[in-house]
Amino acid sequence: MTDASGFGGRYTRAVAERGRLCAGIDPHAALLEEWGLSVDIDGLSVFADACVEALGPVAAVIKPQIAFFEPFGAAGFAVLERVVAGCRDAGALVIADAKRGDIGSTMAAYAQAWLSESSPLCADSVTASPYLGYESLRPALDLARHGERGVFVLARTSNPEGGDIQRARAGERTVAQSIVDAAAAENADGTATVGLVVGATREHGLDLADLRGPILAPGLGAQGATPADLPIVFDGADPAWVLPASSRGVLRAGPDPAALRDAFVRTRDEVEAALG
Numbered sequence: 001m002t003d004a005s006g007f008g009g010r011y012t013r014a015v016a017e018r019g020r021l022c023a024g025i026d027p028h029a030a031l032l033e034e035w036g037l038s039v040d041i042d043g044l045s046v047f048a049d050a051c052v053e054a055l056g057p058v059a060a061v062i063k064p065q066i067a068f069f070e071p072f073g074a075a076g077f078a079v080l081e082r083v084v085a086g087c088r089d090a091g092a093l094v095i096a097d098a099k100r101g102d103i104g105s106t107m108a109a110y111a112q113a114w115l116s117e118s119s120p121l122c123a124d125s126v127t128a129s130p131y132l133g134y135e136s137l138r139p140a141l142d143l144a145r146h147g148e149r150g151v152f153v154l155a156r157t158s159n160p161e162g163g164d165i166q167r168a169r170a171g172e173r174t175v176a177q178s179i180v181d182a183a184a185a186e187n188a189d190g191t192a193t194v195g196l197v198v199g200a201t202r203e204h205g206l207d208l209a210d211l212r213g214p215i216l217a218p219g220l221g222a223q224g225a226t227p228a229d230l231p232i233v234f235d236g237a238d239p240a241w242v243l244p245a246s247s248r249g250v251l252r253a254g255p256d257p258a259a260l261r262d263a264f265v266r267t268r269d270e271v272e273a274a275l276g
């Protein structure tokens with residue numbers, strides 16, 4: 001991996017310092033209960049602050065899952081704003097896991113929300129679904145490139161239902177491979193603006209060799225993938241770009257921030273040893 005400009009440069013530096021593991025912040029109701037917290041805005045707030053304290057200073061990349069903040073309405077979004085800002089202030093890159101995707105004119109507004117410095121929700125990158133057409137993501141891709149930010153585009157997801165559409169043929173290639181190829185073309189400028197999401201849970205059948213951008217690989221821990229699976233699942237990809245992600249697998253170690261941090265560091269070290 002030689003790219004040093006744009007999002008790729010920021011990403012490469014973060015991972016070189018802190019290692020390849022993305023910490024997910026997914027405040028499931030069940031986790032709030034396991035932590036002895038109430039399933040309400042106060043519980044969410046305590047959970048979120050503990051995650052920022054434990055993970056912000058040690059994780060290269062942190063991915064808050066927007067879905068778990070949304071049910072609390074405006075108050076939930078206020079906590080989310082604090083999470084995004086707190087993690088970034090602690091030196092982590094933040095992926096807002098919002099999985100946005102819409103017609104281009106609406107996508108432009110989503111891009112403003114998650115990728116524009118003027119937005120209170122501004123993150124370093126956002127997850128996006130290309131299933132309204134890869135080019136519908138153009139406003140987000142362009143804004144991200146301009147601001148040295150990233151867009152993580154779903155290619156082959158970790159859930160079993162994803163295969164029907166993602167493995168469908170689109171001419172010579174699968175739909176998922178067409179997304180990989182579009183992302184690789186986008187990254188030919190060396191900025192690594194486009195990352196992909198490829199689940200760590202199964203054989204994906206994708207040629208990822210020319211991507212030159214980060215591969216977010218959720219599924220570690222709660223969904224059954226292990227560090228030992230990574231070199232097999234991502235054989236053929238540049239391991240420097242592989243970014244495994246775990247949410248519940250690490251978060252279950254809470255509520256003590258020190259225990260949470262230890263669980264993250266242990267998993268990160270296992271991932272680093274496995275990816276080599």
Ligand SMILES: O=C(O)c1cc(=O)[nH]c(=O)n1[C@@H]1O[C@H](COP(=O)(O)O)[C@@H](O)[C@H]1O
Pocket residue numbers: 024026065097127156157158159197198199218219220221222223245246247248249
């Ligand atoms: O984009 C994602 O992060 C994502 C894509 C995917 O294919 N599978 C997947 O699990 N995710 C997200 O990654 C996280 C996985 O959480 P755990 O299963 O608890 O580690 C959740 O926030 C999911 O929404």
